[in-house]
Amino acid sequence: MNRYLGQRVGFTLLGGLTFIVVAPILLVVGVIVVNGLGALSWEFLTAMPREGMKAGGIFPAIVGTLLLTLGTALVAIPLGIGGAIYLAEYARETWFTRAIRLAIINLAGIPSVVYGLFGLGMFVLFSQFGTSIVAGSLTLALMTLPIIISASEEALRAVPTEFRTVNASLGGTHWQGIRQVVLPQALPGIITGVILGLLRAAGETAPILFTVAAFYLPRLPQSPFDQTMALPYHLYVISTQVPGMPLQIQYGTALVLLTLALALNLCATLIRSYFRKRRQW
Amino acid sequence: MSQRTHWSEFFISAVIRVIGFSTIGFVGLIFFFLLQQGAPVLGEVPLNNFFGAQWYPTYNLYGILPLLLGSMMVTLAAIVLALPLGVATAVFVREIAPGWAREILKPLIEVLAGIPSVVLGFFGMTLLAPFVRETLHVPTGLTAFTGALLLAYMALPTIVSVAEDALDAVPKSYRDAALAMGATQWQTIWRVVVPAARSGILTAIMLGMGRAIGETMAVLMVTGNAARMPTTLNSLFLPARTMTATIAAEMGEVAQGSTHYHVLFAIGILLFVLTFFINLAAAPAIFEKRRRGGLR
Amino acid sequence: MTEPKIRIENISYAYDGAPALRNISLEVQPNTITVFFGPAGGGKTTLLRLINRLNDLVENTKIEGRILLDGQDIYAPGVDVSQLRRKVGMVFALPLPLPGTLRENVVYGPKRAGVRDVRRLVEITERSLTQAALWDEVKDRLDSPASALSGGQQQRLCIARSLALEPEVLLLDEPTSGLDPISTGKVEAALQEAKKNYTIIIIPHSIQQAARVADYAAFFLMGELIEYRRGREIFTTPRDKRTEDYVTGRFG
Numbered sequence: 074m075n076r077y078l079g080q081r082v083g084f085t086l087l088g089g090l091t092f093i094v095v096a097p098i099l100l101v102v103g104v105i106v107v108n109g110l111g112a113l114s115w116e117f118l119t120a121m122p123r124e125g126m127k128a129g130g131i132f133p134a135i136v137g138t139l140l141l142t143l144g145t146a147l148v149a150i151p152l153g154i155g156g157a158i159y160l161a162e163y164a165r166e167t168w169f170t171r172a173i174r175l176a177i178i179n180l181a182g183i184p185s186v187v188y189g190l191f192g193l194g195m196f197v198l199f200s201q202f203g204t205s206i207v208a209g210s211l212t213l214a215l216m217t218l219p220i221i222i223s224a225s226e227e228a229l230r231a232v233p234t235e236f237r238t239v240n241a242s243l244g245g246t247h248w249q250g251i252r253q254v255v256l257p258q259a260l261p262g263i264i265t266g267v268i269l270g271l272l273r274a275a276g277e278t279a280p281i282l283f284t285v286a287a288f289y290l291p292r293l294p295q296s297p298f299d300q301t302m303a304l305p306y307h308l309y310v311i312s313t314q315v316p317g318m319p320l321q322i323q324y325g326t327a328l329v330l331l332t333l334a335l336a337l338n339l340c341a342t343l344i345r346s347y348f349r350k351r352r353q354w
Numbered sequence: 355m356s357q358r359t360h361w362s363e364f365f366i367s368a369v370i371r372v373i374g375f376s377t378i379g380f381v382g383l384i385f386f387f388l389l390q391q392g393a394p395v396l397g398e399v400p401l402n403n404f405f406g407a408q409w410y411p412t413y414n415l416y417g418i419l420p421l422l423l424g425s426m427m428v429t430l431a432a433i434v435l436a437l438p439l440g441v442a443t444a445v446f447v448r449e450i451a452p453g454w455a456r457e458i459l460k461p462l463i464e465v466l467a468g469i470p471s472v473v474l475g476f477f478g479m480t481l482l483a484p485f486v487r488e489t490l491h492v493p494t495g496l497t498a499f500t501g502a503l504l505l506a507y508m509a510l511p512t513i514v515s516v517a518e519d520a521l522d523a524v525p526k527s528y529r530d531a532a533l534a535m536g537a538t539q540w541q542t543i544w545r546v547v548v549p550a551a552r553s554g555i556l557t558a559i560m561l562g563m564g565r566a567i568g569e570t571m572a573v574l575m576v577t578g579n580a581a582r583m584p585t586t587l588n589s590l591f592l593p594a595r596t597m598t599a600t601i602a603a604e605m606g607e608v609a610q611g612s613t614h615y616h617v618l619f620a621i622g623i624l625l626f627v628l629t630f631f632i633n634l635a636a637a638p639a640i641f642e643k644r645r646r647g648g649l650r
Numbered sequence: 651m652t653e654p655k656i657r658i659e660n661i662s663y664a665y666d667g668a669p670a671l672r673n674i675s676l677e678v679q680p681n682t683i684t685v686f687f688g689p690a691g692g693g694k695t696t697l698l699r700l701i702n703r704l705n706d707l708v709e710n711t712k713i714e715g716r717i718l719l720d721g722q723d724i725y726a727p728g729v730d731v732s733q734l735r736r737k738v739g740m741v742f743a744l745p746l747p748l749p750g751t752l753r754e755n756v757v758y759g760p761k762r763a764g765v766r767d768v769r770r771l772v773e774i775t776e777r778s779l780t781q782a783a784l785w786d787e788v789k790d791r792l793d794s795p796a797s798a799l800s801g802g803q804q805q806r807l808c809i810a811r812s813l814a815l816e817p818e819v820l821l822l823d824e825p826t827s828g829l830d831p832i833s834t835g836k837v838e839a840a841l842q843e844a845k846k847n848y849t850i851i852i853i854p855h856s857i858q859q860a861a862r863v864a865d866y867a868a869f870f871l872m873g874e875l876i877e878y879r880r881g882r883e884i885f886t887t888p889r890d891k892r893t894e895d896y897v898t899g900r901f902g
Contacts, residue, residue: 080540084450090442091451094510095459098466101477152373159374163367165709173374175637176381182561182633183384183626184568186598190605190622194387198610215380222377235746241704243759244736244815248366253762254748269468276470279570279598283605305472305571312476313575320480327476331469338468342461 102335105327112325121291126311127318129291131326136293137206137301138275138333141285144210144297145217145274150267152214153221157263160222161229162251181219186279188216193283205298209285216280217270224266228259261348265341272337276330278305288314304330388626392619399617409581409595411604416617418597418624420581424498425596427584428573429566431502432509436562439506440513441548441555447514448521449543467511475575478504483576490591496578498594504572509562516561520554521547557639564632567598568625574599597621653721655680655819655849656701661715663696665708670696672873673715678819682865683841683850687857688896692870694853698821701851702738703731719819736763739812743824743855745804747796752788755796755807759815774814782810783840802833809840819849827855838863857897861885869893 120130156177164170192212202208232255240250256263278286286306294301308326311318395404399416406417447459482503483495490499524547532542548555578593581600601618608614654677663671671693678684686694699705701717703724716723724734736759748755756778757771765771775792779785784806788799796807805825812820822841826834841850841863854860860867861882868878869890877890888894 076538076541080538083540083544087442087446087450090439091446091459094439094443094507094514095462097507098462098469101469101474102465104477104481105473152376155370155373156377159370163370164374173377175634176378178637179381179630179633180377180384182564182568182629184570184598184629186570186601187384187388187568187622187625187629190391190601190619191384191387193605194391194619195383198391199387215384218377218380235742235744236748238704238707239742239746239748240758240762241707242702242735242740242742243762243811244732245759245762246363246732248363249762253758258749272468276468276472278470278472279602282602305470308472308476309571309575312479323476323480327473331473334468334470334473335465338465342464 102331105324105331108321109324109326109328109331112321113328117325118329122289123291126289126307126315127322131302131304131307131329133290133293134302134304134307134326135329137285137287137303138305138330140206140294140301141209141213141281141303142271142275144206145213146267146271148211148214149217149221149270149274153218153267153270154225154263156218156222157225157229158251158256161226162247162255177219177222180215181223183216184279185216185277186282188212188280189283191215192280197284203298204283204285204287204300206285206294206301207297209281209301209303212280212284213274213277216277217274220270220273221263221266224269225259225263228262228266229255231262232258261344265345268337268341268344272334272341275337276305276334278303278309281306304333385623385626388619388623392616392623395613395616395620398613404617404620407583409600411608411614411617414613416613418617418621420583421595421597421600421621422624423584424577424581424594425567425598427590427594428498428501428505428577428596429563431499431590432505432566433559433563435502435506436509436513436566437559440510440558440562441517443510444514444517444521445543445548448518449539449547463511463514466507471508471569472571472575474504474508475572478572478576492591494578494593496576496593497591498577498584499590501573501577501594501596502590504576505566505569508569508572509566512565513558513562516558517551517555520551520558523554524550553639557636560632560636564629564636567632568629570598570602574602579603597625601625652680654678655720656851657716657718657721658697658701659716659718661697661700661713661717663693663700663705663714664712665696666710670873671700674875675715676868676875676878678849678851679866680849681845681847683845683852683863684866684868685860685864686851686853686868686870687860688870688876691872693873694868694870695823697870698740698823698851698853701819701821702735702740704735704740706731732762736815737817738819738821739815739817740821741805741808741812741823741825743827745801745808745828747799747804747807750796751793752796752799752807753792755811756814758811763815778810778814779807781813781840781844782806783836783843784810800833802829802836805829805833806837806840809837813844813848817848819851820844822850822852824853824855826859834859857885857899869896871896 117130118135119132121132123129160173189212192208196202196208196211197204236254237250240254245253281303285300287300287302288310290300290302304326308330311326312323404416405419406415407419408415408417409420447456451459478500483500486497486500487495528546528550529542532546573596577595577599579595579599580593581595584594601621605618608618656678658674658676661671661674662669674697686698688694705711717725719738748758753775756775760771760774776785779788784803787803799807826837829837844850852863854863864882866880867884869876869884871892877884877888877893884893885897888897
């Protein structure tokens with residue numbers, strides 16, 4: 074009997090620890106939603122900031138983040154999916170392939186601020202893009218790349234080999250098999266990975282600190298070589314660099330950023346669970 | 355048609371190969387540009403200054419030791435906090451929780467992974483720091499401990515996910531054997547399943563550490579950023595400064611090409627190398643996971 | 651004696667250093683059904699997959715000897731493997747419809763070969779499904795998902811999919827292993843019909859089936875060709891002791 078008492082105590086303890094993990098998540102989201110809702114208004118979302126950001130809206134920051142995410146997507150999606158196709162469908166198990174995998178694992182582990190330094194050295198200075206959307210997007214794209222590659226490769230490998238054999242047996246070339254049979258089935262997993270990667274890019278601050286972000290720029294960027302404000306950096310600025318900033322604006326900005334991130338997250342989760350149920354194999 | 359198919363097949367294969375190879379190039383490129391911008395430090399700052407205990411760039415004192423130790427202190431404290439929580443959560447989710455609870459818990463933990471670090475930093479500044487100050491009766495809530503607390507939560511999704519995979523990989527026959535010999539479910543989990551998953555849990559620690567040591571914004575916002583040597587255990591509850599936060603805070607203000615600028619890049623190199631080895635240590639386990647076809 | 655459709659000359663094959671086939675030679679006559687049979691692991695599936703070079707997809711293999719299709723070495727440099735596989739179709743043990751509709755499945759091969767003319771594709775669909783004895787059952791739902799078919803229908807769809815390319819040779823690897831007797835009967839009837847236009851090599855899923863369909867039969871054991879004969883006598887009066895043991899059910 075005693076043993077089962079021990080079991081009950083143990084289970085309760087684990088449940089308690091799990092609660093300690095989960096409760097603050099709800100707390101963070103809850104606090105930001107409750108305090109941020111008051112700041113939200115049509116003006117807040119669509120107007121330029123005024124009076125040293127203490128009034129008006131955060132429109133340029135929202136647009137900037139969307140542009141940066143778009144730029145990241147343009148670069149990271151083709152490179153990421155291409156890299157995944159190479160690893161899953163072309164590469165043989167050689168030392169060179171192992172080296173590529175190691176490179177990807179390490180890319181995934183490089184701190185975001187180091188990506189920022191690299192972006193400064195390579196894109197801002199060496200390539201002479203200046204602090205610009207182009208430099209920021211390229212930096213973010215590189216940071217996003219390992220996430221997209223890993224998720225896409227996993228999705229491609231989850232498609233049973235027999236489909237490739239059937240394609241070959243019907244006279245399909247290697248690429249035709251990938252394009253017509255493998256990719257369509259791996260697509261949900263790939264899309265999920267892409268979304269999670271872009272989510273990371275949209276929320277990061279450190280890589281854009283020295284490559285693109287403008288402190289206070291109450292206009293929209295005019296070209297890809299322009300600086301821009303961006304939501305995460307804006308939140309950092311108004312919560313640490315501007316004395317006397319109304320708390321409500323800070324919460325409002327946090328809420329907009331959080332909503333963007335959680336919406337993308339939700340998309341990824343929905344796509345994944347929807348297709349997992351529908352999958353035939 | 356045949357000729358066209360051959361040509362496009364050749365072209366596409368070539369493009370995909372080039373992309374695949376390029377990932378190695380990217381790592382090399384990153385390292386090259388860090389070196390290019392950071393190497394001049396060798397001629398500008400004597401080694402005993404660079405590895406000294408004082409970080410006062412305005413007085414040409416570039417001792418990175420307080421930053422290095424600051425990073426380590428915050429990271430270790432974060433792992434000490436996150437590990438039991440993460441493993442417990444993984445065990446609970448995988449082995450104990452009923453299906454409906456799992457359906458709620460897993461997405462919730464993914465939500466945590468999706469919250470931008472600057473948002474967590476903001477939360478840490480506005481609510482967590484005052485809370486820490488009042489409960490611990492310290493002069494400021496912006497301490498290494500506050501940073502560690504935030505980092506622990508940021509590392510949790512990684513730790514839980516990897517630990518879950520590790521538990522998943524324990525053969526069902528182990529469990530069945532233990533239960534058949536009369537062990538309770540609890541004894542089975544604690545004496546058989548968790549020990550069998552040990553190496554996976556070690557990977558979780560490594561990856562969690564890699565995540566924590568590289569985290570920038572949240573740490574920058576809540577640790578108070580005082581570059582002091584953590585000499586006693588008490589330092590945990592005082593302001594501290596990490597390598598990442600130093601780069602983020604100071605790079606915007608230094609003159610390009612100055613010694614200070616080069617030193618910040620040198621710190622970047624150090625971070626690159628540190629995380630490189632941490633990930634290298636975790637790599638075999640990641641390869642293993644791939645071979646099993648494990649999914650997240 | 652007509653010119654053989656396929657000549658297998660001294661084929662040896664190893665996977666990861668382990669030999670799977672040892673010095674196999676045999677000839678397959680056009681417009682016949684040839685049966686490869688024997689216990690599992692005997693090498694019959696391996697040999698079948700060598701005939702349309704599907705084993706190219708496997709790493710770490712070594713092949714010696716030649717396989718001639720109409721006198722041409724299919725492993726010669728410069729051979730277009732896709733063209734070869736269009737001439738030599740294959741049906742697998744487990745029916746695996748590609749994602750998509752029935753119609754898409756049937757025209758998959760022709761489309762990859764560059765056939766774009768819709769009327770042509772419609773013709774191909776009807777002809778191949780008819781040859782595979784499936785047309786009447788599915789003609790009203792060609793645009794529904796192929797995965798919704800029953801197992802027996804899926805297998806006949808896979809046969810139709812191969813026939814859509816109008817191959818010269820059709821390889822079948824236990825095509826009826828998962829089917830009920832009625833579906834099996836339909837598939838076998840379809841094969842007898844198809845024989846008029848194609849050369850067929852089949853790995854049957856039972857000795858009874860082998861005996862029912864064989865014009866020629868080859869017995870494989872542990873990577874070796876033990877006995878290869880015309881007609882069905884191999885099942886009633888085997889010459890080799892090992893063949894006899896197998897067909898009388900003493901092992902296998």
